[in-house]
Amino acid sequence: MPVQVPKNQRISSSSGASGTTAEKATYDIDLLYRTAYASNIATTGAWNLVYFQATDGSIKLARWYGNWSITTIVPAGKALYHTPLASTQWGPQDTFRLYYLSPDFLLREWAWDTANGADHKYDGDLNASNVKVAPYSKLSVISFKGPELRVYYQSTDNKIQEQTYNPTNGWQKGATLPGTPLAGTNLAFVNRNDYNADAPSIRGYFQTSTGGLAEQVWEVGGWGIGDFAVASAPFLTPITATVSNLQNFPKIFVYWLDVQNLVIQQTNWHGWSGAAAVDTVSVVDGFISATSFARDTDNVDVRVYGTGILNILAEKIFRGGVWETTIGTVPVGTEVTLDVVGA
Template sequence: MSSPSARDGSDVAVAAPGEWQCNVFYQDDNGAVRQSIHNKGNWSHTTTPTFTAKPSSPLAAISFDGGKEVRVYCVSGEGYLEEYGYSSNKPGWWGGALNKLRFRVAAASKVAAVYWNDNRNIRVYVQDPDNKVQELVYDNSGGWRKGASLPVAQDGSSLAVVRWEKEGRSCLRVYYQARDSSTVKEHCYENSKWFEGEFSIPDIPPYASITAVVFRDAQAGVHLRVFLQDSSASIIAYHNDGGWVKQGAVVGPLRPGRRIAALEWREGTELRVFYQADDNKIREQAQSNAGAWYKGEYEA
């Protein structure tokens, strides 16, 4: 089944509900958000639009309950952060409770989101009108609310977030491009405190896309992977298995500002990066067992 064409400058979002499963989201020329679903080797594509967002809206996606629940975060034509949901026991897509906040974002804001299954905790990160990175929280306190205010980021900075658990507590990492700087930085949450992290990559062009994944191996070690578009316009991988190391190019060069999204399966032995190529198609790069990156099956 063929998929609708992606608009030039579309964002890309991905959620991975389980092993060899994922949902990929992008925007078509009419502003409709489209979905492709991978289920253990087979791809399918939506034949009808899901919902609409402003042209070239940022996108972020999460899924839970084994993929029975999906949430996508975007920005409306009026500039408000919005949430759309899919539930396997309901028809079609529906507007989420976050929409009631009417939270206005910066004109060029991107969005990142993360979920964990402890009373359905969700964290969404955007830039507010003053370009601060703002956290929005959904938990068992009774709905959506504003959370932490993080550093001011460069106008239109890409955003990425990952989460894992240590000694029963959440650890978060938010990646962004610093204001008045060409440096991609990391902001960390551990032991109920936010602080600046060690990741710091200078000389990155404005609006460069950033995405990240985290996984744990059998020995419970934490492994971080950050992907970003550098000054050569290639997508570059950085690994942290105890310290940050540059690993080289995943794909490229691409046109500056191309959007990317990543996922991991099987304790990080399978990595995937989805990106918009120069012909505007959404494509996939894959890595297996830490080997060379190769062209994946997905194309939209």
């Protein structure tokens, strides 16, 4: 007996107009359903990193460098089941940090240093701080010169809180951000400035307690609320953002899901564009993650990762100024092929 899946949720669109023609779909047993994702891409586009949680609770890294390889980086039992994830990279693409939650809702850091041919993976210094977050908190992170780090989470008073790091002072509690976020809102923060700039230019996207989407802004001088505003969005909609330079000016890409679980895009490059769906293929209402790089002065490529129907790590690719019609998939473990039907 085939599984029923709406036609607009299938990776393939080869069914007949009636939706009754059987087609094949993949169910990935090892991918935790509605897992969080975090992702990074090389500034040249040569490789991609996608972090996700497996069904056993471990956190895995999918790395593309000509083909996909899968590595377990946080063993089962160390991370909260359905933990949020946030990642960043710096240096000449050789230093990486991943943030997640422990089962008792403490901020945790996984570090990977590869400079000069090293392959050093270890628990980061943040772990010693035992920062407690709200049980429903999501995570985001930015990095800049130093390296300096800013991790964002939701505290038990529902405020968005910042944890800061610099090499001199280590990890410290940072600012409490403005706004009235929805409890459990997704968080998506980006740094508009080049990594080597002395100070960041931070933008953060979140859902408000009234259901809209809003922007937090940091420039030298402090925090404020920005111009980005979406009047209403689905409750606890997934949100992600990425930024890359286009013609030497930062272009921000913000993504969230609409009521049909289509990925909606809105961009800022000398002003905000209108919102529009990137394609007609829905993803699972869970988490999405975006990353980007400047292919050349006039083109930015984007990757958006999420869970596709039935349960597969799906990759939507924006390349050469258009969204590719074929949805990519990342094999992460044991797969079962099922027949699917449905209008």
